[in-house]
Amino acid sequence: MSGLSTRDIGHRVVVRHRLDGGQATDVIGVLQSYDEQTLEVRHADSTPYRIHQTAVVAAKPIPPMPLRRVDVEQLFLTTALGRPAVETLYVGEWLLRASGGWTGRGNSVLPAGDPGLPFSDAAKQVEAFYLERALPPLALARIGYPEFEEFTGLGWIDARPAKSDALVLHTTLDHVNGVPAYEVLVAGRPDAEWYEAAFDDQVPATAPPVMEGAPKAAFASVELDGRVVAVARGSMTGHWLGVDAVRVDPAYRRRGLATALVQGLARWAGPAGGRRTYLEVEEENVGALTIYTALGYVEAYRYRYLTSR
Structure with a gap:
């Protein structure tokens, strides 16, 4: 008998249920839906499992999945791909972005990876790209990472000193x-x-x-x-x-x-x-x-x- 309810929708659960052959198996995932006839659990790989209530042997909520360590380099690039700029150009692996001046993210270089040039030469290409578009040269630089020190070592300064860090x-x-x-x-x-x-x-x-x-x-x-x-x-x-x-x-x-x-x-x-x-x-x-x-x-x-x- 299920120990779940509609209040558990959206949370991780474990459901033991019987298959057509009679053997019991467990499914762990997020409860997607629940009613008197069926429940649906989404596995971590996004596979949905629809289970009839009559097949449920036992079910209960379980703690959330532990937060894994994030790959910062992957996430750094992912943030740009999730909100692409109007115009983009690569210098090596660096991503130059321009969007008519609307938002810092849409009008700054994302210095991810290797620019394929000495840092100072890559920075000059960044400046040229933005000046050609009548935009201020901007670099989205992670605090505490090498690119931040490299840019500041070349004389780049805080573009928005009155604002706090972006997290x-x-x-x-x-x-x-x-x-x-x-x-x-x-x-x-x-x-x-x-x-x-x-x-x-x-x-x-x-x-x-x-x-x-x-x-x-x-x-x-x-x-x-x-x-x-x-x-x-x-x-x-x-x-x-x-x-x-x-x-x-x-x-x-x-x-x-x-x-x-x-x-x-x-x-x-x-x-x-x-x-x-x-x-x-x-x-x-x-x-x-x-x-x-x-x-x-x-x-x-x-x-x-x-x-x-």
């Missing part, structure tokens, strides 16, 4: 795919209401191609009182779910809407092969940081933007 956080998808407290609509394309909720003013011209440019993206929203009051974007890169563009109408904050958006995107990503998730937040954004750490996110690395001008 890249990560966790396993099992930690964040609980049942949202609100109905979260997840669509493959954003509509006008989504963009209206995502931006205070006019939508920048380069925002739609950046937001919609990932091969596999999803746009989450929550509607209350007849209008969209909270939105977020998700993207899949391999088994990684990236979450960004989380925005809640100021009049509806402190109600758990941001948590619901992350959970809704996590539940979208699981059947699509998602296993892990990341997001970015500025250290000074204490409210958002509190929400994300409560969901199980931990710091992978932090970065700042450096400029030569």
Whole structure:
């Protein structure tokens, strides 16, 4: 007899059940659905197992999967692939990105890997790329990593000294795919209401191609009182779910809407092969940081933007 209920949807469980031949077997994974007739468990490899309640011998919740050590180099590149810029160019393995000046991530070099040139020569190519586009030369440099010291050694300085560090956080998808407290609509394309909720003013011209440019993206929203009051974007890169563009109408904050958006995107990503998730937040954004750490996110690395001008 099952020891589970609908409250366990989104959490890890173990279910012992009998197969057609009569032998018993165990399935461990995240409970995807539960009703009087059947339950469905998603295995860690995203394989869904639908089990009739009459076949269940025993079932119970189990602790979340331990958070594995993250491959920072892989995650560093994954963050760029999940939100591709309008224009990109490689210098060796370095990724130059330009998006008309909208967002630092879309208009900075990602110094991942070997540029194939002496560092100083590669930095000069970075400067030339951005100056040709009338953009300030920017490098997204991880604090405490060699590229940060290399850039600063060449005279590059903090481009945004008044702002705090940007933190890249990560966790396993099992930690964040609980049942949202609100109905979260997840669509493959954003509509006008989504963009209206995502931006205070006019939508920048380069925002739609950046937001919609990932091969596999999803746009989450929550509607209350007849209008969209909270939105977020998700993207899949391999088994990684990236979450960004989380925005809640100021009049509806402190109600758990941001948590619901992350959970809704996590539940979208699981059947699509998602296993892990990341997001970015500025250290000074204490409210958002509190929400994300409560969901199980931990710091992978932090970065700042450096400029030569």
